[in-house]
Amino acid sequence: xxxxxxxxxxxxxxxxxxxxxxxxxxxxxxxxxxxxxxxxxxxxxxxxxxxxxxxxxxxxxxxxxxxxxxxxxxxxxxxxxxxxxxxxxxxxxxxxxxxxxxxxxxxxxxxxxxxxxxxxxxxxxxxxxxxxxxxxxxxxxxxxxxxxxxxxxxxxxxxxxxxxxxxxxxxxxxxxxxxxxxxxxxxxxxxxxxxxxxxxxxxxxxxxxxxxxxxxxxxxxxxxxxxxxxxxxxxxxxxxxxxxxxxxxxxxxxxxxxxxxxxxxxxxxxxxxxxxxxxxxxxxxxxxxxxxxxxxxxxxxxxxxxxxxxxxxxxxxxxxxxxxxxxxxxxxxxxxxxxxxxxxxxxxxxxxxxxxxxxxxxxxxxxxxxxxxxxxxxxxxxxxx
Amino acid sequence: xxxxxxxxxxxxxxxxxxxxxxxxxxxxxxxxxxxxxxxxxxxxxxxxxxxxxxxxxxxxxxxxxxxxxxxxxxxxxxxxxxxxxxxxxxxxxxxxxxxxxxxxxxxxxxxxxxxxxxxxxxxxxxxxxxxxxxxxxxxxxxxxxxxxxxxxxxxxxxxxxxxxxxxxxxxxxxxxxxxxxxxxxxxxxxxxxxxxxxxxxxxxxxxxxxxxxxxxxxxxxxxxxxxxxxxxxxxxxxxxxxxxxxxxxxxxxxxxxxxxxxxxxxxxxxxxxxxxxxxxxxxxxxxxxxxxxxxxxxxxxxxxxxxxxxxxxxxxxxxxxxxxxxxxxxxxxxxxxxxxxxxxxxxxxxxxxxxxxxxxxxxxxxxxxxxxxxxxxxxxxxxxx
Numbered sequence: 001x002x003x004x005x006x007x008x009x010x011x012x013x014x015x016x017x018x019x020x021x022x023x024x025x026x027x028x029x030x031x032x033x034x035x036x037x038x039x040x041x042x043x044x045x046x047x048x049x050x051x052x053x054x055x056x057x058x059x060x061x062x063x064x065x066x067x068x069x070x071x072x073x074x075x076x077x078x079x080x081x082x083x084x085x086x087x088x089x090x091x092x093x094x095x096x097x098x099x100x101x102x103x104x105x106x107x108x109x110x111x112x113x114x115x116x117x118x119x120x121x122x123x124x125x126x127x128x129x130x131x132x133x134x135x136x137x138x139x140x141x142x143x144x145x146x147x148x149x150x151x152x153x154x155x156x157x158x159x160x161x162x163x164x165x166x167x168x169x170x171x172x173x174x175x176x177x178x179x180x181x182x183x184x185x186x187x188x189x190x191x192x193x194x195x196x197x198x199x200x201x202x203x204x205x206x207x208x209x210x211x212x213x214x215x216x217x218x219x220x221x222x223x224x225x226x227x228x229x230x231x232x233x234x235x236x237x238x239x240x241x242x243x244x245x246x247x248x249x250x251x252x253x254x255x256x257x258x259x260x261x262x263x264x265x266x267x268x269x270x271x272x273x274x275x276x277x278x279x280x281x282x283x284x285x286x287x288x289x290x291x292x293x294x295x296x297x298x299x300x301x302x303x304x305x306x307x308x309x310x311x312x313x314x315x316x317x318x319x320x321x322x323x324x325x326x327x328x329x330x331x332x333x334x335x336x337x338x339x340x341x342x343x344x345x346x347x348x349x350x351x352x353x354x355x356x357x358x359x360x361x362x363x364x365x366x367x368x369x370x371x372x373x374x375x376x377x378x379x380x381x382x383x384x385x
Numbered sequence: 386x387x388x389x390x391x392x393x394x395x396x397x398x399x400x401x402x403x404x405x406x407x408x409x410x411x412x413x414x415x416x417x418x419x420x421x422x423x424x425x426x427x428x429x430x431x432x433x434x435x436x437x438x439x440x441x442x443x444x445x446x447x448x449x450x451x452x453x454x455x456x457x458x459x460x461x462x463x464x465x466x467x468x469x470x471x472x473x474x475x476x477x478x479x480x481x482x483x484x485x486x487x488x489x490x491x492x493x494x495x496x497x498x499x500x501x502x503x504x505x506x507x508x509x510x511x512x513x514x515x516x517x518x519x520x521x522x523x524x525x526x527x528x529x530x531x532x533x534x535x536x537x538x539x540x541x542x543x544x545x546x547x548x549x550x551x552x553x554x555x556x557x558x559x560x561x562x563x564x565x566x567x568x569x570x571x572x573x574x575x576x577x578x579x580x581x582x583x584x585x586x587x588x589x590x591x592x593x594x595x596x597x598x599x600x601x602x603x604x605x606x607x608x609x610x611x612x613x614x615x616x617x618x619x620x621x622x623x624x625x626x627x628x629x630x631x632x633x634x635x636x637x638x639x640x641x642x643x644x645x646x647x648x649x650x651x652x653x654x655x656x657x658x659x660x661x662x663x664x665x666x667x668x669x670x671x672x673x674x675x676x677x678x679x680x681x682x683x684x685x686x687x688x689x690x691x692x693x694x695x696x697x698x699x700x701x702x703x704x705x706x707x708x709x710x711x712x713x714x715x716x717x718x719x720x721x722x723x724x725x726x727x728x729x730x731x732x733x734x735x736x737x738x739x740x741x742x743x744x745x746x747x748x749x750x751x752x753x754x755x756x757x758x759x760x761x762x763x764x765x766x767x768x769x770x
Contacts, residue, residue: 045697047696079721220697296765321464381684
């Protein structure tokens with residue numbers, strides 16, 4: 001179970017003909033209350049899709065009744081017609097649910113530039129069909145309806161002292177900082193104010209989804225939405241809720257990384273000894289985005305020189321000749337020079353850890369990324385997005 | 386002819402056993418004067434190789450007698466032993482030429498971490514051998530000795546009003562801003578002061594090598610060196626010299642792009658209508674580094690949505706809904722929406738132009754890059770650097 005794990009939520013996923021495969025492509029998640037608290041974070045890409053522009057307005061009052069999501073078309077760079085489509089989608093769902101359109105969030109994913117009249121009709125019909133199939137068991141079908149190149153649906157739940165958090169996510173490429181063609185809906189039956197929901201969500205995404213940098217390419221459509229029904233009647237301990245939400249987001253982010261397009265390694269870049277957390281993030285991201293590092297890992301080559309060269313492009317406080325690099329537990333570089341023989345490093349497992357100790361401070365951060373493979377090139381040269 | 390095209394220069398390239406192929410791997414370029422003016426620009430990577438650290442000191446007085454270059458080992462992250470190797474290399478050449486070691490520039494390229502006792506001996510022996518074969522016809526052999534994964538030597542000359550500029554370059558990957566595993570030596574018989582040489586070189590590289598961004602991965606060893614012998618006796622017109630030098634640098638940069646590892650397209654990203662030149666550079670670089678854009682071009686897909694998404698990640702002044710994108714002469718996007726059908730774009734030629742009109746100002750810049758291909762992944766996962 002996922003977005004319907006918490007009390008007070010119903011969901012559905014239906015096939016509306018947006019995907020050429022005929023698979024499910026429109027999902028609806030509805031908050032039955034009693035509370036209708038909501039928060040969302042959006043792509044920081046300045047080229048934002050129409051559903052993002054609609055949803056940014058809709059979330060402003062910290063309240064939402066439902067989320068409509070579609071795959072099979074990003075409705076991005078589709079002009080004012082496209083914005084009207086997002087608006088009409090919200091109105092359609094609102095009519096069906098007997099709520100206000102401004103309380104309906106809209107998310108889209110798929111090919112940029114897709115958003116014509118045919119697209120609009122299918123999304124509206126899909127919304128109607130989904131509204132007719134809402135159920136407290138519908139989480140799985142909703143999770144499947146938002147998949148694009150994903151090979152598996154991504155779901156997670158956490159239950160603590162009388163309250164539950166559930167979530168679903170899609171995304172398998174363009175996973176980049178500030179979120180990435182990644183749609184996430186998280187629900188909880190905990191009692192939260194809009195301010196609490198917003199703070200918890202920003203805190204949790206900052207160290208999870210925001211640290212996932214699969215290929216450095218930021219999407220136009222990313223959105224993570226949190227809906228709180230209050231159905232448990234329990235006001236959670238703030239620290240416990242934040243920890244559980246962060247843990248659930250990390251779970252979903254890890255599932256996204258594991259399903260990234262064409263990847264053969266899931267790479268955790270742990271930067272320690274930084275002066276600031278931001279320095280640690282900057283260093284990790286620079287390594288994660290270095291194509292020479294990424295291809296080396298694909299080739300099972302523990303190429304620490306490329307790691308140091310990537311760090312050298314940043315403005316982080318560090319001395320290349322006082323930096324240590326450990327790959328899969330083998331210290332291959334000590335103080336900017338060779339240490340253990342590279343032959344000792346086993347890079348055959350998918351899970352890869354690169355530990356970078358900058359030795360100048362006490363702050364740390366982990367960036368998650370993938371290697372750069374033939375399959376990535378194939379998938380992204382053949383699939384339009 | 387190349388680095389020996391201008392009067393006053395001799396060069397040689399020899400095989401010293403650094404390359405496992407047995408090919409030439411040590412080059413020496415000597416300025417016979419009468420002037421010994423020199424200028425150089427270096428990688429902006431903060432993780433600098435030992436030859437860079439040596440050469441930065443050697444160039445400080447605006448004077449150089451010779452440049453020793455080796456392929457087959459970057460002498461980077463090789464500790465104080467590696468720095469001593471660069472120093473000893475300069476001393477060896479200085480002894481052989483009867484000059485001061487501080488007037489000898491040293492450049493290295495190849496695998497990071499290579500720089501042991503065997504490496505040192507081979508470089509020193511190669512320097513001796515090269516000094517014994519110096520000739521005014523040695524430019525071609527020097528150009529071949531600095532090749533790594535290059536498939537062809539890169540050379541260019543420009544002759545104007547009584548003076549000549551000649552150059553050689555190597556580099557076929559890790560081509561990134563602030564220069565990239567790219568070694569360039571340029572010679573001229575024009576009469577220049579150190580200040581003039583420095584100003585002309587910085588001006589010329591700023592709009593040529595600095596705008597080559599093959600794969601976003603900046604090297605630890607990049608260096609462009611200009612030597613001026615004054616042998617023509619002519620003080621060139623400043624504008625004419627700068628134009629000719631810039632033209633020669635663009636020629637060499639274009640040769641580097643054409644030989645980039647595994648590329649199937651040479652992409653010129655021309656950004657116009659920017660408020661500042663820096664904005665135009667930022668936008669061009671962001672597109673050039675976007676792996677989804679690069680794989681799309683490999684797949685002959687004129688995916689303008691990925692272009693706009695890449696621009697959206699920058700802080701440049703622009704409105705995604707007032708931006709035009711033209712690919713190989715076909716306006717596929719007008720004001721952030723679809724224009725001509727993508728089927729009209731022919732992406733089969735290697736040369737590709739992407740014109741981006743931001744429509745907010747009058748500044749422009751062109752960034753040169755390559756597509757991301759299977760061959761790139763193969764070469765960089767199999768070849769350690």
